[in-house]
Amino acid sequence: xxxxxxxxxxxxxxxxxxxxxxxxxxxxxxxxxxxxxxxxxxxxxxxxxxxxxxxxxxxxxxxxxxxxxxxxxxxxxxxxxxxxxxxxxxxxxxxxxxxxxxxxxxxxxxxxxxxxxxxxxxxxxxxxxxxxxxxxxxxxxxxxxxxxxxxxxxxxxxxxxxxxxxxxxxxxxxxxxxxxxxxxxxxxxxxxxxxxxxxxxxxxxxxxxxxxxxxxxxxxx
Amino acid sequence: xxxxxxxxxxxxxxxxxxxxxxxxxxxxxxxxxxxxxxxxxxxxxxxxxxxxxxxxxxxxxxxxxxxxxxxxxxxxxxxxxxxxxxxxxxxxxxxxxxxxxxxxxxxxxxxxxxxxxxxxxxxxxxxxxxxxxxxxxxxxxxxxxxxxxxxxxxxxxxxxxxxxxxxxxxxxxxxxxxxxxxxxxxxxxxxxxxxxxxxxxxxxxxxxxxxxxxxxxxxxx
DNA sequence: CGAGCTTGTCACGACTTCGTGAACGGCATC
DNA sequence: GATGCCGTTCACGAAGTCGTGACAAGCTCG
Numbered sequence: 001x002x003x004x005x006x007x008x009x010x011x012x013x014x015x016x017x018x019x020x021x022x023x024x025x026x027x028x029x030x031x032x033x034x035x036x037x038x039x040x041x042x043x044x045x046x047x048x049x050x051x052x053x054x055x056x057x058x059x060x061x062x063x064x065x066x067x068x069x070x071x072x073x074x075x076x077x078x079x080x081x082x083x084x085x086x087x088x089x090x091x092x093x094x095x096x097x098x099x100x101x102x103x104x105x106x107x108x109x110x111x112x113x114x115x116x117x118x119x120x121x122x123x124x125x126x127x128x129x130x131x132x133x134x135x136x137x138x139x140x141x142x143x144x145x146x147x148x149x150x151x152x153x154x155x156x157x158x159x160x161x162x163x164x165x166x167x168x169x170x171x172x173x174x175x176x177x178x179x180x181x182x183x184x185x186x187x188x189x190x191x192x193x194x195x196x197x198x199x200x201x202x203x204x205x206x207x208x209x210x211x212x213x214x215x216x217x218x219x220x221x
Numbered sequence: 222x223x224x225x226x227x228x229x230x231x232x233x234x235x236x237x238x239x240x241x242x243x244x245x246x247x248x249x250x251x252x253x254x255x256x257x258x259x260x261x262x263x264x265x266x267x268x269x270x271x272x273x274x275x276x277x278x279x280x281x282x283x284x285x286x287x288x289x290x291x292x293x294x295x296x297x298x299x300x301x302x303x304x305x306x307x308x309x310x311x312x313x314x315x316x317x318x319x320x321x322x323x324x325x326x327x328x329x330x331x332x333x334x335x336x337x338x339x340x341x342x343x344x345x346x347x348x349x350x351x352x353x354x355x356x357x358x359x360x361x362x363x364x365x366x367x368x369x370x371x372x373x374x375x376x377x378x379x380x381x382x383x384x385x386x387x388x389x390x391x392x393x394x395x396x397x398x399x400x401x402x403x404x405x406x407x408x409x410x411x412x413x414x415x416x417x418x419x420x421x422x423x424x425x426x427x428x429x430x431x432x433x434x435x436x437x438x439x440x441x442x
Numbered sequence: 443c444g445a446g447c448t449t450g451t452c453a454c455g456a457c458t459t460c461g462t463g464a465a466c467g468g469c470a471t472c
Numbered sequence: 473g474a475t476g477c478c479g480t481t482c483a484c485g486a487a488g489t490c491g492t493g494a495c496a497a498g499c500t501c502g
Contacts, residue, residue, distance in 0.1 A: 015406040019394035022436050088309045105398050110331045140390055140433065152459060153435045188462060196480055373448060409451055417491055434489065
């Protein structure tokens, strides 16, 4: 899940980014209304978390501008303003939910998940399988044949993405976007290196990752 | 937790009452606005769940009447009316949250819990065990292998939380929130330090606490 | 008011992770 | 079979993460 945090108080932003990252999500951040608008207008995020009081361009105006651009990404307002009429303003500007500071991280997380219209990880199929490799998204571990193998975060994310797209071609560019959050060509062989490490850890089962010359990779039995 | 459901559609009311009861809560119910007002005005409930379209006295008017009586019990509106201006009406009448039908029970539960500002009831399991470590929540002591070890309150809370979530990832953010009640990033390594102390006290059994780089910790044999 | 205990903070060191660049190897085209 | 391209693997090193001991602030209890 990819979340954009638009918040000028860096201690709060840090806290949210850290919490989301630990939970296995990708978090982008912006410190001003303008930056936030630019990033949000790409429309690549699942949820926007917007502080109402921002430098340059306040949160309400930012969301209104976004809605005028026909960007429908769900918005969670995050603010210290708790009066009824202030909440109402939030909804009228096009917000989808409203969370008053101070708040508990778990509540924040629950609301973000609800807004993304994605069932929480606990409700979906948490185990991805391919051949004798099975990856548990909740416990964050991987079973190869009979024994558990340890994976580093990046390796885990890579394998997860490959298994989610079993039987489909996964291009290098897609991997860089989704696993590394790179939006440019690093001009190095990061992907290949990591795939190599992954295959090594998978041992004989490493062959479920097929190379498609000139295109990318594919996970298949 | 005691919840009052004011809903005329008995299939929905049944569904909610059943779910709440199974989760260990007490649910009262009323089928009309008048009955609901009478029950709610006693002020004994933690949360009111109110349908907007009710016979005799509609939900909005009911909540307005309640607020006039200075009853501040949190209200969750539950309705099929989802337009922005309808949501706004809900807040203006004195509602605290608004959930649009159809909804998932888990989301309903999360919102009710949030409104009551109380952690969800966990089954009261007096003794938590993992390997040869067992923690008695009533006597507030811990047995490691054969002998009793003294734990400080914070250490105890940390171990309790880890054992309650055996086999699950416990992120630093979750720990800060549930064990320390911090809702921000302390920017220090409190968690690591306490984990270190905990492991030291557990001696050889300290290895039931596994480190998950980049995510947090997990208790497991 | 002082002793002792608890627990947060800091500093430092060890370890892990992961990107980089280079060397190697195999496949395809001619 | 030669050539060039693409993918694989390895070793290195920088950055980041985690563990631990020492210290200090705050609290409790006498």
